[in-house]
Amino acid sequence: MYKRLLAGFLIFMTACVNEVQLPIRQVKPRLVVDGLITDEAPPYPIKLTLSGAYSSGGGFPEELIINGAVVTITDNGDRTVQLEQDVLQPSYYWVRDPSFQGQPGHRYTLKVVLPDGTVYVSSSELLAPVAPIERVYAEYRRGEGSFGQPDLYNILIDTRDPATLGDYYRWSTYSYVPRWTTVDPQHSTCSVCSCWTPYFSELTNVLSDALINGNRISHRSVFNSPVYAIGKQFVEVRQYSLSRSAYQYWTHFEEQRSRTGSLFDPQPASIEGNVHQQADTTVLALGYFGASSVSRQRLVIPGDTIQYDRFLNRLNKAFIPPGSCPGNFPLSQLGPPTNW
Incomplete structure (x- = not known):
């Protein structure tokens, strides 16, 4: 009797399920701008694309690339430079003139004339000075390798905020990390099984200096560099100045990126920046054109304090995939970075 009731209930429930065809939202492509001028020597890249769907594995769709745009940057001294489109990567336009170098205290404006004649301009962006990085250092932290989490070096910096209120910072860091494949180097003579991967x-x-104006910024974490193998790590930290509007843009960007995706989160929205149509300022592009001073420092982490056999035994070679380094890590290089 119970089985007949259950079967009848399942048939009833199945009969009540109707397929719903949801309309696919068609969004008109929008200009996307991503670029930065700094007080370091050129070249400076500006990336121009159209918004749309693409996958990282299939390459960038040709229909989203903007070919033949006229792109210029003007400083507040009314000096203008025209950017050159990259032949091999046509979504990038470059400032290559060595005499056009960003200067602290100057303002810079980007102008983009699309092939159809539509003109976009950015807000005038101040290139503010930035405090120098005083120190870069690392602290080793042990991870849960059995759960796919490697050990890591927490990269930290010290600097001092100037006494003037209204300083904003952004940090960008990268590291070259040793990786092994197939077997570890002490038990193999394989020439392509050890490499450095960025x-x-x-x-x-x-960061805003609203709460720390004029004080030291100490022990500021800027990156977690993973430890997948034993060996030297090569780290570079860049400290950028930001305008107030650029700080607000990146804060908004992080808020969107870090949402948990629960039912109570607001729906994600396209993040508009400081570039708009010249004829209609309500039509905004996505992305941001920025201007920053840069302070950079490098660090070489010896890695010689990690006990080799204990490291391998604890992780059970969890981070040593089969195959070669080039096959597993497309951006890798077989030797450490030079001139470090």
Whole structure:
């Protein structure tokens, strides 16, 4: 009797399920701008694309690339430079003129004339000075390797905020990390089983001096560099100045990126920046054109304090995939970075 009731209930429930065809939202492509001028020597890249769907594995769709745009940057001294489109990567336009170098205290404006004649301009962006990085150092932290989490070096910096209120910072860090494949180097003579692979920080590590004006910024974490194998790590930290509007943009960007995706979160929205149509300022592009001073420092982490056999035994070679380094890590190089 119970089985007949259960079968009848399941048939009833199945009969009540109707397929619903949801309309696919068609969004008109929008201009996407991603670029930065700094007080370091050129070149400076500006990336221009159209918004749309693409996958990292299939390459960038040709229909989203903007070919033939006229792109210029003007400083507040009314000097203008025209950017050159990259032949091999046509979504990038470059400032290559060595005499056009960003200067602290100057303001810079980007102008983009699309092939159809539509003109976009950015807000005038101040290139503010930035305090120098005083020290870069690392602290070793043990991870849960059995759960797919490697050990790591927490990369930290010290600097001092100037006494003037209204300074904003962003940090960008990358490291070259040793990786092994197939077997570890002490038990193999394989020439392509050991390499160095780059890892990059998020772009949204930002700070306002509203609460720390004129004080030291100490022990500021800017990156977690993973430890997948034993060997030297090569780290570079860049400290950028930001305008107030750029700080607000990157803060908003991080808020979107870090949402948990629960039912109570607001729906994600496209993040508009400081570039708009010249004829209609209500039509905004996505992305941001920025201007920053840069302070950079490098660090070599010896890695010689990690006990080799204990490291391998604890992780059970969890981070040593089969195959070669080039096959597993496309951005890797077989030797450590030079001139470090």
